[in-house]
Amino acid sequence: MSRYLLNKFLFTVDRDPELVERYRADPADTVRWWEDEQANRILNCHGAESSTWLRFDDTERTALSTHDYPALFELGAHPFLTLTLFIAMFERDHDGLGFQLEYARRLAHFSLPYPDITT
Template sequence: MSKYLLDKFLYTVDRDPELVKAYKEDPAALVARWEADHMTRLTGVDADRTTWLAFTERERTALIEHDHVTLFELGAHPFLTLTLWIGLFEQDYDEPLAMQREYAARLAHFSLPYPDIST
């Protein structure tokens, strides 16, 4: 498991409107594409490519299912999931902040100390 890798996925996808669209339309395909094309480039420098990183099956499933609760349990940073989820789902709700309220409600069962979100 790599919290860094989860956070890198969330950060990278959130900052590219085409990736956000692809992630919403076909999350399995985007996760597979990201693993093949983006995951090996940790810093953007070809010399820094790596082949040993991979999502665990639980991480991959949570990403594919847009399961922010499991991602939080795995240590993904909640601000990264929240900002991406806003881009993915906010327009699907009729009331202001409805998506954010649902996001928070699904995490309400957590109490301090929260899962470690440091990388």
């Protein structure tokens, strides 16, 4: 499991409006593409710099591919990153703070101490 890679996915997708829409429309394909093409790129470096070893495990890949943000939180994805990305994708489907309230409701079963979000 790699909290770093989960957070990197959430961070990079959230910063690209086209990727946000792609992830909303076809999450499994977006996760597969991102893992193959983007996961090993080093943040803030030119395209030639990359690593070769970063991959999602099956649990991470499934949670990302199904938009399962409670599972992502449980896996240690940073809640600010999940909230901002999922607001960008789903706030339009709810009135007012409807999505934020739904997010809180679906995470309400967690109690302190929360899952570790360090990377």
